[in-house]
Amino acid sequence: MGDPADRLDDFTSDCRARVAFEVLANRWDSVVVFTIAAYGPMRPAALLTRIGGIRPKVLNDALRRLEYNGLVQRRPYPEAPPRVDYALTEAGGALLEPMRAMGAWATRYADAVLDAQERFEVREASARPGAARRRRITLTGNAEQQPQ
Numbered sequence: 001m002g003d004p005a006d007r008l009d010d011f012t013s014d015c016r017a018r019v020a021f022e023v024l025a026n027r028w029d030s031v032v033v034f035t036i037a038a039y040g041p042m043r044p045a046a047l048l049t050r051i052g053g054i055r056p057k058v059l060n061d062a063l064r065r066l067e068y069n070g071l072v073q074r075r076p077y078p079e080a081p082p083r084v085d086y087a088l089t090e091a092g093g094a095l096l097e098p099m100r101a102m103g104a105w106a107t108r109y110a111d112a113v114l115d116a117q118e119r120f121e122v123r124e125a126s127a128r129p130g131a132a133r134r135r136r137i138t139l140t141g142n143a144e145q146q147p148q
Contacts, residue, residue: 020098023069028054028062030099033071033088037096041075041087071095 024030028051035050036042042050048059063086066072071092077083 023071024095024099026062026065028058029066029071030095032059032062032066033092033095034099036072036086036088037093041085043083043085047086066092 024033031051031054032047035047039046039050044056044059044063047063048054048056051059054062063072063074067074067086070089072086073089075085075087077085
């Protein structure tokens with residue numbers, strides 16, 4: 001095993017490991033991947049129903065991004081009316097293990113992160129009254145404006 005400094009190049013701005021984080025950086029992409037993994041290939045309307053709280057355009061954008069990144073496969077059927085469904089590719093399915101690890105991390109540390117955000121916001125608000133507002137992630141996944 002080498003010196004930890006030898007592994008620093010694994011996480012530089014142009015490293016391959018960064019691809020993994022960027023692929024699911026959008027808040028809905030991991031939800032779509034996980035939903036398809038749980039229920040199998042799905043049509044967009046079924047995904048909308050299963051996921052809930054996502055607009056059709058946002059889902060369409062997520063599906064296109066996931067297809068672009070090779071995580072889902074769009075499967076059109078030659079029918080009238082036209083029908084498509086989306087299935088995970090091998091790469092998409094392989095993301096489930098690290099996604100579960102991130103979920104376990106979130107279960108353990110989400111409260112600490114949210115507490116830290118609140119402490120920071122209180123400190124910043126008292127230091128700079130009327131400061132601009134920052135987007136904060138909530139446990140429901142919604143963003144809310146907070147003091148900056």
